[in-house]
């Protein structure tokens with residue numbers, strides 16, 4: 001059950017998202033995260049899906065997505081060297097000693113404090129999923145008020161563009 | 165030329181060469197119906213239920229190879245069509261289904277007869293479009309035909325808001341000659357390296373099997389399949405959807421495989437060393453228990469849809485491409501390899517197959533005082549000279565039709581395999597007859613299935629489509645009853661239809677001829693009489709043995725070599 005990051009270029013048509021999402025639910029595939037946003041080309045959107053499964057299942061997932069008429073291109077980023085990032089915003093309780101602890105943790109993880117009250121912080125952090133998970137562990141559950149994560153996106157390393 | 169949206173729809177169909185459109189009117193498509201009224205290039209066939217429209221268009225498509233076209237209204241019109249769309253989707257049949265939609269301005273407001281047709285049909289179409297702009301209407305219809313008919317075919321829905329078809333708004337019309345969809349580029353040619361590897365493997369086979377399916381028919385590659393199979397002298401089996409692509413009366417044909425396949429076909433699968441799968445999708449009715457599927461075989465799989473390959477069974481040599489092209493390439497390589505045919509090398513294999521065949525697994529009691537459904541199909545074959553187009557519904561009668569009507573040509577056997585839709589047979593037969601007005605068309609059905617679209621008898625009268633309905637009336641949902649007999653200790657829960665109509669009088673009420681048959685000796689004369697009445701729809705209500713079962717059968721969780729045979733047919737263990 002390896003984790004895979006699948007990056008999809010899809011025609012920017014109404015309903016494109018539901019075609020991909022519907023495929024996952026209809027066929028019982030996992031979705032860990034799903035992101036959608038415009039690209040440098042206004043006619044296309046990029047979707048990034050993080051999923052997991054056996055090699056056979058991942059092969060079927062990529063074939064089934066590719067089969068969608070609106071899908072222009074698909075790359076399984078996990079099969080090449082790539083960079084993955086996720087954005088997270090955390091609202092946490094911060095009083096007395098804990099304020100200093102959290103500040104230090106923030107520095108160590110290169111987080112930014114975006115909002116501050118006498119009793120709380122909103123912290124912004126980007127990185128791989130595992131880094132964000134570690135940060136949350138560092139804060140400890142009872143201080144966390146709310147976590148907002150964007151889901152993972154990624155890009156291939158090197159000069160080669162995906163669109164080429 | 166300036167045309168309204170409604171006129172554009174009709175002109176596009178004309179320019180696409182559409183003969184028939186199967187439909188049913190309603191508020192959101194009235195502009196289109198008005199445009200249809202004012203021309204006579206495209207002929208509208210008025211069905212009695214939108215499910216019937218989709219099945220009739222489907223039968224037309226399966227039998228002619230051309231796309232079937234449907235027009236229904238929004239809301240209930242569209243939802244009624246869904247079963248037929250899903251039926252076509254599962255069997256990869258090209259349909260273009262035009263659905264009316266409420267005007268753009270009120271979409272999303274729960275307007276009268278509004279439903280999210282795009283959302284509802286999304287999982288059972290190859291693709292669907294909501295036309296959001298009049299200027300894109302013609303192009304969208306062109307794309308719909310292109311997508312439906314290329315690559316792995318399938319149904320495409322075009323949802324058209326009513327205001328797009330407004331007769332007062334006209335724009336210049338031109339039907340696009342070609343389409344290019346950058347995100348849709350189906351593969352035609354198989355990879356040459358893979359084809360070479362496949363041929364090399366075929367040449368080493370000692371116990372080869374060819375397993376071919378609906379893809380050969382969809383790809384019009386029947387002749388290429390026959391050429392290759394005869395040249396190699398290999399045994400061949402076909403799926404329910406593939407029947408007719410290779411002639412059933414030929415010695416190399418071992419019959420259908422799978423759950424109700426023949427002993428020789430299934431044993432051949434179980435013991436083969438090289439399997440050549442052509443346009444078939446390793447369906448669960450075919451493979452039986454996956455862990456026991458072709459345990460000793462290297463598998464070659466030709467399919468135009470990469471997602472069909474290694475979906476349920478991992479294969480050794482995948483070839484993505486059109487059957488026709490790949491088989492031609494294979495033949496060219498085989499001829500170049502100076503291959504003389506392998507009859508010598510595989511004669512022992514053929515000897516085993518002949519021993520399996522000698523069991524005569526499809527034998528049945530020919531002296532029964534009851535009408536045996538198997539015999540009815542044989543007699544139908546004899547009376548029609550094996551040339552009829554045969555549609556069926558779903559159940560035991562469907563399996564008997566597949567087993568006992570020896571289809572020698574493609575596109576003659578028209579049935580719902582993937583979805584298994586009861587109600588398919590009669591409307592499909594009407595579609596077939598429209599596509600082949602001179603041909604004999606029979607619909608083999610059961611007393612349960614026929615009642616699911618019986619209203620189409622009225623359509624058959626309106627268009628004088630003389631189809632012969634052959635109702636194998638066993639009083640039960642026989643297929644359900646059989647499963648209950650085998651797996652639920654004969655507890656026949658809700659599979660007996662206590663109140664059946666008098667089908668003869670029903671047929672007569674619809675303006676047709678009804679004939680009841682309850683003696684074995686009367687079957688043949690009744691069939692002959694029915695086919696003599698060329699232009700009439702004749703309903704033969706044939707009372708068959710209610711206890712008859714379909715054999716052989718591979719029960720759930722069993723492998724190809726673990727068939728349950730008909731009583732009286734013994735499988736000598738030495739043979740296996």
Ligand SMILES: Cc1cc2nc3c(=O)[nH]c(=O)nc-3n(C[C@H](O)[C@H](O)[C@H](O)COP(=O)(O)OP(=O)(O)OC[C@H]3O[C@@H](n4cnc5c(N)ncnc54)[C@H](O)[C@@H]3O)c2cc1C
Nearest residue numbers: 377378379383403404422423424443445468487581582584
């Ligand atoms: C009651 C009942 C019992 C059944 N019992 C059996 C049984 O005993 N045996 C049996 O076989 N079936 C049986 N079926 C049918 C079964 O459910 C499947 O529908 C059937 O087996 C699928 O046939 P197929 O593999 O030929 O695939 P199809 O559904 O015909 O699919 C065709 C395949 O070919 C590919 N293709 C299409 N066009 C091309 C082309 N141009 N070039 C290359 N590839 C192409 C497609 O991508 C697809 O993979 C039964 C159905 C019912 C309702």
Ligand SMILES: Cc1ncc(C[n+]2csc(CCOP(=O)(O)OP(=O)(O)O)c2C)c(N)n1
Nearest residue numbers: 559560561584586610611612613641642643
């Ligand atoms: C629409 C639909 N509902 C239910 C089923 C399940 N089913 C499969 S075969 C069958 C019985 C068919 O009975 P009949 O038409 O009399 O045919 P027979 O098996 O008796 O030949 C049923 C209910 C189905 N295939 N389709």
Ligand SMILES: [Mg+2]
Nearest residue numbers: 610611640642
């Ligand atoms: Mg019955």
